[in-house]
Amino acid sequence: MNAIAAKILRWPNLEADRLRLALWTSAEIAAATGGTAYGEFQVSGVEMDSRDVRSGDLFVALRGEAMDGHRFVDKAFANGAVAALVDRPVDGPHVLVSDTSSALEALANAARNRVAATIVGVTGSVGKTGVKEAIFASLERSSRGASHRSIRSYNNHVGVPLSLSRMDPRSRFGVFEMGMNNAGEIAHLTSLVRPNVAVITTIAPAHIENLGSEEAIADAKAEIFGGLEKGGTAVIPTDTPHFERLRDAAVAAGARVVSFGRAAHADMRLLDAIPDSSGGSLVTAALGAHRLCYTVAEPGEHWVNNSLAVMATVHAAGGDLGAAGLALAEMGGLKGRGARLRVAVPGGHALVIDESYNANPASMRATLAQLGQTPATRRVAVLGAMKELGDFAPGFHAQLAEPLIGADVDYAVLVGDEMTALARELGKGLANALGKPLHFAHCANAGEAIAALEEFGLAGGDAVLVKGSNSVGLARVVAHFAAREG
Incomplete structure (x- = not known):
């Protein structure tokens, strides 16, 4: 074997490699939670939904306002759980605690305390799940797979501690979303x-x-800086009117600030972005005196900006920017957050863009702009109501008329009561610059939206955007057409 081959095959020994393979032992769980272990066991995962339990998991029986997880302990054991975290004795190995929600947080704290990883926290009004996934993909490449993340949108008071409790002590990086x-x-x-x-x-x-x-939203998001470890870094956008507000909050928390965006003063600054033939972008950015060139597979200008956040974060975390460029080039859309489906329709195939999980005014505008740049014979927009806008809702919904017209949409399906304001605006007979009117239907629910689309008749070459707040249920529309994927 020559010297080069020997060097390639040499596997570095790390301190973490000497740790045992089990995620938690019964003794560790009891010590972390202040509970009492009944039986000796080791677990390889932590789960709170009995339907998702896999062999080797610890099942955490959480109690909510409408549901008590203790009712599903037997099902969890049947699905392969080796133990349960409970507040009452059960048949089978378990750790008994006074409150399972508090115990889960305690387990999360223990997981955070024992790991030597660099931890990244991600929040924001738009794009946090996609950015979290891209950061994770970048760091996983450069860490030999020793990276951990919160899955899906586990970003609340239950999802965050659950995600922390699942973190392997060998992890070199951890990426967590906070909403x-x-x-x-x-x-x-x-x-x-x-x-x-x-x-x-x-x-x-x-x-x-x-x-x-x-x-107030900026101040609430800036709370993330309060948890930064000493010497930590705040990564913030320059292309917002609230840049100075965020920067000042970060500095007050003792953070080093790294900014990203199109502004001349951005630390990770966009120099150029050229659309490529696959729908993504070829990006050139500046980091100090250095130039970065990379491809972003995800379509849309918002993903150009997201990529700057990813690159700035990977750099701040001590990751490999080359690996980050490869990860961004290979990223595919997430279910409900940009996945693209090729579905069979009369005359060929149609493109369905699945953005059914979430919606707010900024993300609506961004994805409609993306639809407008998508080559298509006809463009169709299925838009669900945007929730949690309060008294601002009618105005924000009505304002979607302008990006709809700008995207050259041929047919719009509006779903939900809140869309009345937009229907009223479109009912004024708005047309694009060439005088083409936008036809639309206003539906009460996803079922009616499916019927409207079937009546309209999708055809080969059509592009269909499906976007709305998750509670509107537009995932049902996507599923209806995904059955024809091919």
Whole structure:
């Protein structure tokens, strides 16, 4: 074997490699939660939904307002759980605690305390799940798979501690998403995550019903800086009117600030973005005196900006920017958050863009702009109501007329009572620059939306955007057509 081959095959030994393979032992769970272990066991995972339990899991029996997880302990054991975390004795191995919600947070704290990883916390009004996934994909590449993240949108008072409790002590990086509906919620979550790098993707009027203004939203998102570890870094957007507000909050928390965006003063600054043939973008950015060139597979200008946040974060976390470029080039859309489906319809195939999980005014505009740039014979927009806008709802919904017209949409299906304001605006006979009117239907629910689309008749070459708040249920529309995927 020559010297080069020997060097390639040499596998570095790390301190973490000497740790045992089990995620938790019964003794560790009891010590972390202050509970009492009944039986000796080791677990390889932690789960709170009995339907998702896999062999080797610890099942956490949480109690909510409408449901008590203790009712599903037997089902969890049947699905492969080796033990349960409970507040009453059960048949089978378990750790008995006084309150399972508090015990889960205690387990999360223990997981955070024992790991030597660099931890990244991500929040923002728009794009946090996609950015979290891209950061994770970037860091996973450069860490030999020793990275951990919160899955799906596990970003609340249950999802964050659950995600922390699942973190392998060998992890070199951890990436956690944090969401909120009200002031004070991120402050609690960031006290659990204790990030080394805290990222805010952008500020937009999501949850404005509860917070009252974008300034208040910025302050609520900036709570993430309060949990930063000493010497931590705040990654913030320059392309927002609230940049100085975020920067000042970060500095007050003792953070080093790294900014990203199109502004001349951005640390990670966009120089150029050229659309490529696959729908993504070729991006050139500046980081100090250095130039970065990489491809972003995800379509849309908002993903160009997201990529700057990813690159700035990977750099701040000590990751590999080359690996980040490869990850961004290979990223595919997430279910409900940009996945693209090719479905069979009369005359060929149609493109369905699945953005059914979430919606707010900023993300609606961004995805409609993306639809307008998508090559298509006809463009169809299925738009569900945007929730948690309060008294601002009619105005924000009516304002979607302009990006709809700008995207050259041929047919719009509006779903939900809140869309009345937009239907009224479109009913004025608005047309694009060439005088083409936008036809639309206003439906009460997803079922009616499916019927409207079937009556309209999708055909080969059509592009269909499906976007709305998750509670509207537009995932049902996507599922209807996904059955024809091919």
